[in-house]
Amino acid sequence: xxxxxxxxxxxxxxxxxxxxxxxxxxxxxxxxxxxxxxxxxxxxxxxxxxxxxxxxxxxxxxxxxxxxxxxxxxxxxxxxxxxxxxxxxxxxxxxxxxxxxxxxxxxxxxxxxxxxxxxxxxxxxxxxxxxxxxxxxxxxxxxxxxxxxxxxxxxxxxxxxxxxxxxxxxxxxxxxxxxxxxxxxxxxxxxxxxxxxxxxxxxxxxxxxxxxxxxxxxxxxxxxxxxxxxxxxxxxxxxxxxxxxxxxxxxxxxxxxxxxxxxxxxxxxxxxxxxxxxxxxxxxxxxxxxxxxxxxxxxxxxxxxxxxxxxxxxxxxxxxxxxxxxxxxxxxxxx
Amino acid sequence: xxxxxxxxxxxxxxxxxxxxxxxxxxxxxxxxxxxxxxxxxxxxxxxxxxxxxxxxxxxxxxxxxxxxxxxxxxxxxxxxxxxxxxxxxxxxxxxxxxxxxxxxxxxxxxxxxxxxxxxxxxxxxxxxxxxxxxxxxxxxxxxxxxxxxxxxxxxxxxxxxxxxxxxxxxxxxxxxxxxxxxxxxxxxxxxxxxxxxxxxxxxxxxxxxxxxxxxxxxxxxxxxxxxxxxxxxxxxxxxxxxxxxxxxxxxxxxxxxxxxxxxxxxxxxxxxxxxxxxxxxxxxxxxxxxxxxxxxxxxxxxxxxxxxxxxxxxxxxxxxxxxxxxxxxxxxxxx
DNA sequence: CGTTTGCGCGAAAACGTTTGGTGATAAATT
DNA sequence: AATTTATCACCAAACGTTTTCGCGCAAACG
Numbered sequence: 087x088x089x090x091x092x093x094x095x096x097x098x099x100x101x102x103x104x105x106x107x108x109x110x111x112x113x114x115x116x117x118x119x120x121x122x123x124x125x126x127x128x129x130x131x132x133x134x135x136x137x138x139x140x141x142x143x144x145x146x147x148x149x150x151x152x153x154x155x156x157x158x159x160x161x162x163x164x165x166x167x168x169x170x171x172x173x174x175x176x177x178x179x180x181x182x183x184x185x186x187x188x189x190x191x192x193x194x195x196x197x198x199x200x201x202x203x204x205x206x207x208x209x210x211x212x213x214x215x216x217x218x219x220x221x222x223x224x225x226x227x228x229x230x231x232x233x234x235x236x237x238x239x240x241x242x243x244x245x246x247x248x249x250x251x252x253x254x255x256x257x258x259x260x261x262x263x264x265x266x267x268x269x270x271x272x273x274x275x276x277x278x279x280x281x282x283x284x285x286x287x288x289x290x291x292x293x294x295x296x297x298x299x300x301x302x303x304x305x306x307x308x309x310x311x312x313x314x315x316x317x318x319x320x321x322x323x324x325x326x327x328x329x330x331x332x333x334x335x336x337x338x339x340x341x342x343x344x345x346x347x348x349x350x351x352x353x354x355x356x357x358x359x360x361x362x363x364x365x366x367x368x369x370x371x372x373x374x375x376x377x378x379x380x381x382x383x384x385x386x387x388x389x390x391x392x393x394x395x396x397x398x399x400x401x402x403x404x405x406x407x408x409x410x411x412x413x414x415x416x417x418x419x420x421x
Numbered sequence: 422x423x424x425x426x427x428x429x430x431x432x433x434x435x436x437x438x439x440x441x442x443x444x445x446x447x448x449x450x451x452x453x454x455x456x457x458x459x460x461x462x463x464x465x466x467x468x469x470x471x472x473x474x475x476x477x478x479x480x481x482x483x484x485x486x487x488x489x490x491x492x493x494x495x496x497x498x499x500x501x502x503x504x505x506x507x508x509x510x511x512x513x514x515x516x517x518x519x520x521x522x523x524x525x526x527x528x529x530x531x532x533x534x535x536x537x538x539x540x541x542x543x544x545x546x547x548x549x550x551x552x553x554x555x556x557x558x559x560x561x562x563x564x565x566x567x568x569x570x571x572x573x574x575x576x577x578x579x580x581x582x583x584x585x586x587x588x589x590x591x592x593x594x595x596x597x598x599x600x601x602x603x604x605x606x607x608x609x610x611x612x613x614x615x616x617x618x619x620x621x622x623x624x625x626x627x628x629x630x631x632x633x634x635x636x637x638x639x640x641x642x643x644x645x646x647x648x649x650x651x652x653x654x655x656x657x658x659x660x661x662x663x664x665x666x667x668x669x670x671x672x673x674x675x676x677x678x679x680x681x682x683x684x685x686x687x688x689x690x691x692x693x694x695x696x697x698x699x700x701x702x703x704x705x706x707x708x709x710x711x712x713x714x715x716x717x718x719x720x721x722x723x724x725x726x727x728x729x730x731x732x733x734x735x736x737x738x739x740x741x742x743x744x745x746x747x748x749x750x751x752x753x754x755x756x
Numbered sequence: 757c758g759t760t761t762g763c764g765c766g767a768a769a770a771c772g773t774t775t776g777g778t779g780a781t782a783a784a785t786t
Numbered sequence: 787a788a789t790t791t792a793t794c795a796c797c798a799a800a801c802g803t804t805t806t807c808g809c810g811c812a813a814a815c816g
Contacts, residue, residue, distance in 0.1 A: 099766045104804065114764060134539040135473035139771045146472070146518075146541075156501040156718035159701060165496040168519065169488065181535055183481075183518045184503065200516055206481075265594040313704060337701060344705045366494060366672060366700030369648065370679045371802055378799035383491035423772055440773065446775090449794060474801045485810045702761035 092130055098122040146181045146404040147393060148207040150199065150328070152215065153186035159336060159365065160388055163382045167235060170386025178394055181208065186275035197224040209393045211235050231396045233388045238280035241384055245392045245402040247409065251281050254378040254411025255288025257361040258332050259416040261413060267330035271323050273306040274334035275311055282307065284333040285362065304328060309338060313359050316341015324351065330358040336365060343371055359418040374416035385409060428467055431455040438627070454659060481516045482728060483542040483601055485534065488521035494671060494700060497705050500719045502570060503703045505721025506546055513729055518542065523747050532559040551613040553629040566731045570724045573615035580719055580727045580737040584745065589713040589746025592621025593667050596748060598631035600692050600756040604641040604667035606658050610646055611671035617642065620697065622668040639663060644673060651676015659686065665693040671700060694753040709751035
């Protein structure tokens with residue numbers, strides 16, 4: 087343990103050893119080599135606590151995400167974000183921690199998270215609660231670098247990475263319209279999240295561009311993410327004689343498909359379907375599901391990149407990355 | 422910042438303030454109250470780095486898991502483990518970090534993980550690579566408490582939490598046998614992982630108990646986790662006139678189902694199916710899938726509990742928890 | 757020759773805690 | 787009354803780094 091030990095072994099001073107290890111100052115060839123050997127010999131690793139105490143930097147970044155129910159496929163998404171971020175950060179000598187906050191209380195107590203209270207982390211990758219910038223005032227006041235991930239926040243200068251949900255949704259509607267569908271239904275979740283909000287906007291824009299009037303009876307927003315909700319809406323939609331549905335959420339989509347299956351509706355002959363996000367099961371649904379694909383792993387990487395740049399002192403204010411959403415064409419969109 | 426500040430505000434010594442905050446020694450009612458007020462007033466939080474330096478404890482636990490491909494449903498599983506562990510630990514004032522290792526190199530370099538090198542964590546929740554205890558010698562030599570999660574290691578005294586995969590698989594076979602199936606196929610992944618290994622054992626045991634002779638042509642182990650593998654095996658199985666299949670892995674299962682769908686095989690009329698793990702999509706497959714259910718969230722909780730006990734100084738050697746796997750009955754197992 | 761410049765090094769002061777040792781005072785026990 | 791015990795407080799030494807300041811020496815400069 088300890089740099090002191092190395093100093094004794096090499097006959098050098100603590101100062102010199104420190105500089106030799108960190109390259110903070112010129113050190114003679116000879117000393118450098120002595121230190122290197124000693125370090126290798128006793129397997130010396132600097133004590134992080136001491137470094138932190140002195141430098142106020144931990145080389146640890148936190149990823150803060152909403153807490154979700156177990157067995158929820160959203161978890162898969164965030165896990166990929168996590169992996170992307172972790173690998174990118176790791177390459178620069180940073181570690182990653184995970185923290186979550188309850189969506190019930192929103193971000194009211196975001197600044198009270200242990201990780202932040204302990205002043206343990208050098209930066210935060212944050213999946214924010216809603217689109218409202220005032221939710222962030224508390225956590226911003228901590229003076230710790232923040233990068234927003236997955237969800238946009240309006241009128242906010244923080245660097246952000248998210249999928250171009252609007253464009254993705256627009257593409258999906260276009261695809262359905264191109265296949266001659268006119269009575270297109272839309273489902274999405276809580277529009278306080280920019281993801282749902284933007285997909286809704288994209289839907290509306292796509293419909294307008296395709297010159298299809300909106301039938302309010304076919305548009306469902308702010309839905310809870312439950313199979314059962316999808317099923318019951320499917321019933322309503324069938325009565326309204328739809329010929330296509332774009333579900334911006336995959337759990338709702340599963341509910342729809344289940345109902346369609348049970349009621350002898352065939353996809354895509356009777357109803358065309360497009361979903362959001364790409365999951366393995368979409369290949370094995372009774373009809374393989376066409377969907378827009380986001381790349382959460384890449385999102386994590388980019389978030390990490392922005393964080394690293396921020397930590398290097400670059401000005402990343404107002405830097406926003408909207409990652410493209412690609413359509414994955416299978417069968418369900420066809421007419 | 423700093424306890425010193427509190428000392429100045431209250432007119433007490435640093436020592437007394439420290440004891441007042443930590444309750445490490447008796448402090449007068451009066452002093453205690455003074456300190457509490459001052460702490461609240463300036464929002465004092467102890468500096469973790471300093472505490473770590475002094476006490477060698479960080480109140481941080483690492484969860485170390487194999488790194489997986491993006492968009493892999495295994496991720497979902499580990500994420501739930503993570504959430505369970507995190508919540509449990511949090512309640513006792515601990516934070517959780519995540520680290521991964523590449524399955525390619527196994528655990529050769531497990532001890533080289535940054536988190537461990539930096540001596541940052543008080544304990545490790547580890548999803549081990551294989552069943553061989555020698556893979557762990559290096560990481561054990563670090564002298565840091567370890568709890569094994571999800572996968573068993575043979576002849577290993579470390580406290581462990583895992584699903585009772587053998588029993589789960591046995592139940593699945595029984596179910597199929599009860600429904601009169603005799604030509605039962607079995608698929609599973611890499612048997613270096615105790616999960617696959619135990620499921621295979623459970624399959625064999627179940628078959629023996631049901632007095633069905635094993636047909637080697639229907640048993641596939643050490644398979645890669647790919648849709649395509651499942652598909653191609655499905656072809657082979659059909660030629661071998663099976664009437665049921667138990668897939669111990671869900672991706673392989675999806676491959677099977679896809680092939681069955683495409684070739685007009687109906688589940689469960691032609692072939693009964695039982696899977697492992699519970700996913701939403703199992704409800705919406707052409708026939709709802711019966712499967713054995715593991716509870717990863719609970720697994721995480723229990724792992725955390727064992728870790729906390731270990732850290733409290735309790736002797737947790739040889740403490741093993743095999744969590745029960747319940748069958749979730751849907752339609753696909755029927756004959 | 758006197759002055760600068762550059763290089764290599766070391767002493768020592770932080771950083772913010774925890775904690776063993778030591779008193780001082782008051783209460784309880786002989 | 788003399789001793790023990792209990793209660794409360796403080797001093798100061800760690801913990802292992804980083805970093806400011808300054809020293810000596812040799813080479814380069816005018």
